């Protein structure tokens with residue numbers, strides 16, 4: 001199966017994709033992860049996109065498309081997470097023959113609560129959440145003891161901006177796949193376990 005997961009930042013699509021990968025051996029391809037990797041490696045693309053990502057903006061269609069297309073080459077089973085998020089991108093991947101498109105629907109207030117509480121250790125390796133996944137010692141990484149920080153794009157103002165931009169850019173993508181009869185919508189407001197259960201049912205996976 002070639003699956004696209006759509007949903008605003010904080011809809012939990014990364015978590016859903018990871019679980020589907022583990023349980024059903026679909027390769028999880030996260031556009032955001034691919035881009036952050038470019039920044040970490042300080043590649044030419046990475047240098048271009050770093051300031052955009054820090055401001056909570058979106059990286060250009062061309063750059064994201066190029067990075068993702070390289071990654072999916074020759075793969076038959078995967079989940080695309082965070083891509084396509086603009087109509088232009090969706091139209092540009094017709095040759096991939098996507099089977100299903102899952103849309104995780106969630107309101108802005110839920111998203112802000114989820115994302116503003118996220119922390120990452122100074123080494124950038126370990127993730128926490130002040131409510132859902134707190135460290136054993138407040139403000140310190142369980143693994144390496146480095147201080148926990150909030151990523152710049154998880155500040156509430158940046159979250160609201162990302163959500164607004166996402167809705168604006170992705171609504172046409174959702175309509176595009178709805179018309180093609182590929183769109184499946186799941187309410188992503190409940191806890192992760194409930195959402196995952198509904199996703200499996202919706203995708204007819206067992």
Ligand SMILES: [Zn+2]
Nearest residue numbers: 121126141144
């Ligand atoms: Zn750590």
